[in-house]
Amino acid sequence: MQQQRSETVVHPVIDALEGRTCSFCEKGKLVQDIYKGNDAVICDVCATPSAQLW
Numbered sequence: 001m002q003q004q005r006s007e008t009v010v011h012p013v014i015d016a017l018e019g020r021t022c023s024f025c026e027k028g029k030l031v032q033d034i035y036k037g038n039d040a041v042i043c044d045v046c047a048t049p050s051a052q053l054w
Contacts (some may be wrong), residue, residue, distance in 0.1 A: 007029070011039070011053060012049075013051050013053075014039065014040075014041050014046040014051065014053070015048050017030050017051055018030055018031065018032050018041055019031075019050055020050075021044065022043035022046060022048065022050070023050065024043060024046055024048045024050075025043060025045055025046040027045050027046075028043035028044045028045025028046055029043070029044050029045075030042065030043060030044075030050055031043075031044045035049040035052050036052070038053055038054055039052065039053045040051040040052035040053065
């Protein structure tokens, strides 16, 4: 289950990927979120992470 964060993370990788088209489903956009407890950029349609920070 994903958790929403009220603040955004500043990180060059997340900043560079956010807003791009998902390379997995090609229908969604990449948005900043939490994935398995890590800050990440995930697809707003298929929820696949493109990058996550540990």
